[in-house]
Amino acid sequence: MPEKHYLNATYGIRSWLLTTDHKRIALLYLASVTLFFFIGGFFAMMIRLHLLTPNGYLLSADTYNRMFTMHGVAMIFFFLIPSIPAVMGNFLIPLMIGAKDLAFPKINLLSWYVYVVGGMFTLWSMVNGGLDTGWTFYTPLSTVYSNSAVAPAVVGVFITGFSSILTGLNFLVTIHTMRAPGMTWFRLPLFVWAHYATSIVMILGTPVVAITLGLAGMERLFGLGFFNPAMGGDPILFQHLFWFYSHPAVYIMILPAMGVISELIPTFARKKLFGYHFVAAASLAIAVIGFLVWTHHMFVTGQSTYAAVAFSFLTFLVAIPSAVKTFNWTATLFGGSISFDTPMLYAFGFLGLFLVGGLTGLFLGSLGTDINIHDTYFVVAHFHYIMVGGAVMGYLGGLHFWWPKITGRMYPEWLARIAAFILFIGFNFTFFPQFILGIMGMPRRYHVYPPEFQIYNVMSTAGASILAVGYLLPMVYLTWAAFYGKVAGENPWPATGLEWKTQSPPLTENFEVTPVVTWEAYDFHNRPDLGLDVPGGHGPRIVAPAHGDD
Amino acid sequence: MHRTGSLYGQFKTLEQQKDTATLGMWIFLVTEVMFFGGIMLAYTINRHTYFHAFAVGSNTLSLPLGGFNTVVLLASSFTMAMAVWSAQSGKKQLISIFLTLTILLGFVFFGVKYVEYAQKFHHHLVPGKNFDISYCVDNPSKCEDISAADLERERGEIEEAKAADPNLNAHAQLYYSAYFGMTGLHALHMVIGAGLLLWLLKGSLAGQFTAEWNNPVDIVGLYWHFVDIVWIYLFPLLYLIDRHK
Numbered sequence: 007m008p009e010k011h012y013l014n015a016t017y018g019i020r021s022w023l024l025t026t027d028h029k030r031i032a033l034l035y036l037a038s039v040t041l042f043f044f045i046g047g048f049f050a051m052m053i054r055l056h057l058l059t060p061n062g063y064l065l066s067a068d069t070y071n072r073m074f075t076m077h078g079v080a081m082i083f084f085f086l087i088p089s090i091p092a093v094m095g096n097f098l099i100p101l102m103i104g105a106k107d108l109a110f111p112k113i114n115l116l117s118w119y120v121y122v123v124g125g126m127f128t129l130w131s132m133v134n135g136g137l138d139t140g141w142t143f144y145t146p147l148s149t150v151y152s153n154s155a156v157a158p159a160v161v162g163v164f165i166t167g168f169s170s171i172l173t174g175l176n177f178l179v180t181i182h183t184m185r186a187p188g189m190t191w192f193r194l195p196l197f198v199w200a201h202y203a204t205s206i207v208m209i210l211g212t213p214v215v216a217i218t219l220g221l222a223g224m225e226r227l228f229g230l231g232f233f234n235p236a237m238g239g240d241p242i243l244f245q246h247l248f249w250f251y252s253h254p255a256v257y258i259m260i261l262p263a264m265g266v267i268s269e270l271i272p273t274f275a276r277k278k279l280f281g282y283h284f285v286a287a288a289s290l291a292i293a294v295i296g297f298l299v300w301t302h303h304m305f306v307t308g309q310s311t312y313a314a315v316a317f318s319f320l321t322f323l324v325a326i327p328s329a330v331k332t333f334n335w336t337a338t339l340f341g342g343s344i345s346f347d348t349p350m351l352y353a354f355g356f357l358g359l360f361l362v363g364g365l366t367g368l369f370l371g372s373l374g375t376d377i378n379i380h381d382t383y384f385v386v387a388h389f390h391y392i393m394v395g396g397a398v399m400g401y402l403g404g405l406h407f408w409w410p411k412i413t414g415r416m417y418p419e420w421l422a423r424i425a426a427f428i429l430f431i432g433f434n435f436t437f438f439p440q441f442i443l444g445i446m447g448m449p450r451r452y453h454v455y456p457p458e459f460q461i462y463n464v465m466s467t468a469g470a471s472i473l474a475v476g477y478l479l480p481m482v483y484l485t486w487a488a489f490y491g492k493v494a495g496e497n498p499w500p501a502t503g504l505e506w507k508t509q510s511p512p513l514t515e516n517f518e519v520t521p522v523v524t525w526e527a528y529d530f531h532n533r534p535d536l537g538l539d540v541p542g543g544h545g546p547r548i549v550a551p552a553h554g555d556d
Numbered sequence: 557m558h559r560t561g562s563l564y565g566q567f568k569t570l571e572q573q574k575d576t577a578t579l580g581m582w583i584f585l586v587t588e589v590m591f592f593g594g595i596m597l598a599y600t601i602n603r604h605t606y607f608h609a610f611a612v613g614s615n616t617l618s619l620p621l622g623g624f625n626t627v628v629l630l631a632s633s634f635t636m637a638m639a640v641w642s643a644q645s646g647k648k649q650l651i652s653i654f655l656t657l658t659i660l661l662g663f664v665f666f667g668v669k670y671v672e673y674a675q676k677f678h679h680h681l682v683p684g685k686n687f688d689i690s691y692c693v694d695n696p697s698k699c700e701d702i703s704a705a706d707l708e709r710e711r712g713e714i715e716e717a718k719a720a721d722p723n724l725n726a727h728a729q730l731y732y733s734a735y736f737g738m739t740g741l742h743a744l745h746m747v748i749g750a751g752l753l754l755w756l757l758k759g760s761l762a763g764q765f766t767a768e769w770n771n772p773v774d775i776v777g778l779y780w781h782f783v784d785i786v787w788i789y790l791f792p793l794l795y796l797i798d799r800h801k
């Protein structure tokens with residue numbers, strides 16, 4: 007281990023709570039999003055246990071409503087949205103572009119405090135009886151009729167939105183103004199491009215949901231009337247405004263995961279990413295088109311048929327850049343020298359699950375099919391394939407990949423591979439039966455179901471238990487590895503990014519001297535410094551295994 | 557990161573730092589546009605659907621007070637621009653004078669806004685159980701601050717609007733939801749702006765801003781002008797819906 011690094015630069019609780027070092031702030035975020043992940047996971051287990059039997063002996067109908075609502079709120083607003091950007095983006099963007107820190111280190115710390123304050127309001131709502139509106143807070147249920155603790159949850163989500171806005175703003179400015187000499191736009195790692203696109207969504211979308219939840223909150227507390235039909239207000243307006251953010255929010259969750267995958271695949275295939283410019287442009291295209299598809303969540307609200315047709319078409323359109331990326335990742339594998347280290351296993355898991363999640367999204371985006379399967383378990387399965395199969399797989403893959411950089415130590419490779427397999431199997435066991443349930447017509451958010459659906463629900467609950475093991479394992483061994491793992495060295499894989507050209511863990515100021523970039527991204531051929539035996543020109547043949555563990 | 561002079565550790569040059577801060581503020585203003593955009597959309601849809609109620613509601617606002625506040629804010633934008641100019645030309649004393657003027661004008665705005673809000677509370681024009689668009693027309697003795705002629709005009713407008721929109725009272729609440737929502741948010745931004753100006757004033761009294769380094773003045777100026785522009789939209793949207801009678 008290097009003698010001096012960002013973890014031992016200063017000591018004491020104050021040096022963490024008042025830090026402006028992006029790497030330490032990333033770890034603060036890591037701790038807090040992990041907490042919310044396990045809170046959300048607890049609610050998920052309650053849902054699955056309850057649905058083990060058709061009549062649901064475990065929870066009352068009312069409690070069940072609260073469980074799935076709080077599962078959604080915790081997972082979406084407090085885990086998925088901040089997870090990759092605020093943890094890995096925070097840690098890596100300055101390192102990847104050769105900067106000493108983000109452009110606004112104090113605002114970065116502020117964003118974490120804003121997140122914590124928002125999280126506390128939400129926890130207050132949870133221990134105060136919880137809320138039962140669904141994570142979507144649809145009016146007038148949330149503003150007039152619900153007897154649960156809606157107000158603190160709305161305030162919490164409202165506040166946390168600003169943490170997301172500040173993070174996005176910080177990233178955009180950083181990527182524009184803080185790049186090292188020679189780090190041109192098209193030399194940026196695709197992880198950075200993905201975060202650039204994500205940040206655009208964050209700064210354009212989040213303010214809209216903030217004002218929307220603000221108005222809904224004021225409606226509940228002070229009697230404003232925009233969404234209240236009793237005053238002539240329009241609940242559908244709430245849905246439009248809500249989804250104007252909350253659909254793009256799906257891209258806030260998936261784009262950074264795509265960024266992670268774009269780093270993993272070239273590294274473990276030892277090959278330049280196929281179609282770099284297309285993958286970068288696809289990120290931006292997803293961010294832009296993603297803003298134009300929101301009413302596909304509202305096909306059955308009675309909106310204009312012509313609008314529905316247009317939005318259905320745009321929904322198909324947004325699938326194209328995702329497909330471009332998937333094809334490019336797959337094409338990168340062709341002729342590559344692939345090693346099956348844990349991060350790569352997660353990348354493969356991502357490819358398969360994202361494919362299923364993406365294609366089933368098209369079923370939901372087409373008008374006729376959607377009428378049939380909207381609000382069924384098909385939808386639940388679809389978005390879990392994207393968010394858990396896509397975003398969380400990307401998150402865990404990235405966490406394994408950069409854990410040596412973050413902590414300076416390797417995780418136990420074989421245990422990690424086993425955990426990745428358990429996760430993949432548990433995930434499919436949990437959510438694939440839900441596609442079948444959806445097609446059979448089981449509605450989502452119901453606390454009871456006809457007995458003929460039981461077998462699939464039992465499978466799903468069993469899968470969830472396997473999945474839980476798959477999540478607990480990495481938490482345990484990654485924590486262990488942070489203290490007792492094998493020392494990783496500067497570049498254990500080896501990978502091409504600038505973040506691997508500094509010690510692990512890095513210095514507080516990241517680089518001893520500002521690096522000068524003279525190479526293209528993922529260019530294994532022209533990087534003798536990596537020590538790989540890659541013959542130039544005709545693609546890689548045989549190269550060293552990833553690290554000494556094999 | 558440690559501060560060396562006025563250059564923060566993560567930057568290489570003052571110029572880079574200035575560009576960064578300015579870009580950050582512009583991006584923040586973009587988020588503000590989206591933020592106000594949501595409530596303006598709600599306003600637009602409801603004004604289109606319930607035009608009569610919005611016109612009646614708008615006519616209960618005081619044009620002199622609203623007009624005066626518009627002038628006050630425009631003046632404050634001028635003094636802010638002068639503060640930025642003073643900072644850029646290195647006139648240290650002038651910066652403090654213009655910042656003080658800007659803050660004072662901000663507080664004049666708050667004072668007038670307080671008078672307006674108080675009136676609306678007295679006149680039962682706050683959305684909620686006691687909202688009654690006809691309250692003053694029905695209880696002239698409780699609304700002595702409105703002249704008899706104005707009350708008569710209001711009575712006529714309300715009767716006319718009720719003929720077109722039987723549920724006028726409910727829909728007028730939507731107008732007042734927009735009024736309090738939009739002006740409230742705007743006022744909140746003014747409060748934040750006033751806080752920033754006080755922070756600048758502290759710096760300028762300590763002589764921190766020079767012709768070479770005055771970026772905080774510049775970017776707070778951007779924010780203040782933005783808040784001003786929001787009001788330039790709010791004034792016609794809320795006060796001038798149907799004044800031509």
